[in-house]
Amino acid sequence: MHLYMIRHGQTDWNAELRMQxxxxxxxxxxxxxxxxQNGEALKALLGDQVYNYDFVASPLWRARETMQILRTAIxxxxxxxxxxxxxxxxxxxxxxxxxxxxxxxxxxDRLQARIENKWHFIPPGEDAESYEILSWRVGSFLKSLTRPxxxxxxxxxxxxxxxxxxxxxxxxxxxxxxxxxxxxxxxxENPRAAWIN
Numbered sequence: 001m002h003l004y005m006i007r008h009g010q011t012d013w014n015a016e017l018r019m020q021x022x023x024x025x026x027x028x029x030x031x032x033x034x035x036x037q038n039g040e041a042l043k044a045l046l047g048d049q050v051y052n053y054d055f056v057a058s059p060l061w062r063a064r065e066t067m068q069i070l071r072t073a074i075x076x077x078x079x080x081x082x083x084x085x086x087x088x089x090x091x092x093x094x095x096x097x098x099x100x101x102x103x104x105x106x107x108x109d110r111l112q113a114r115i116e117n118k119w120h121f122i123p124p125g126e127d128a129e130s131y132e133i134l135s136w137r138v139g140s141f142l143k144s145l146t147r148p149x150x151x152x153x154x155x156x157x158x159x160x161x162x163x164x165x166x167x168x169x170x171x172x173x174x175x176x177x178x179x180x181x182x183x184x185x186x187x188x189e190n191p192r193a194a195w196i197n
Contacts (some may be wrong), residue, residue: 001142003188012027092125095125144162
């Protein structure tokens with residue numbers, strides 16, 4: 001199945017390099033501009049084919065707002081998309097809201113363990129996930145698609161797509177930059193994933 005994956009626009013926590021996870025932080029002005037830019041890029045890319053695409057977003061507000069802005073830029077009704085819980089960002093558990101400097105001060109040993117095996121590391125906190133655990137629900141979502149799709153989600157979701165369909169190693173998928181002003185094109189049947197625009 002063919003899909004275009006877009007990370008939500010920037011939030012203040014992104015700008016401050018805070019671990020955001022499942023905290024419901026809104027877009028900032030830069031993030032709204034990025035969402036419009038991605039919508040304009042999709043409009044130019046897809047033209048009238050856009051009407052053949054399903055639109056689905058994470059339930060978190062930063063993804064839903066990005067989708068609304070993106071659809072408006074395309075010329076579509078902003079609210080006409082569906083939500084899928086499997087697209088919710090990875091949970092960083094007790095680490096959400098903290099910067100890496102704060103984590104280094106409070107959990108230096110745990111942070112070092114994360115650096116050594118980022119894909120499989122589970123932060124402290126009962127709801128926390130590893131990228132490996134996250135990839136199970138992302139794989140389930142991607143395999144459930146029945147038509148071409150535009151998906152607005154999060155960095156962790158896109159890392160999982162790069163691991164599952166882009167040929168990235170666990171280390172590369174965990175460490176690569178996930179852009180907020182570009183679109184990731186993914187093909188699940190003949191697996192590939194590449195950044196466009």
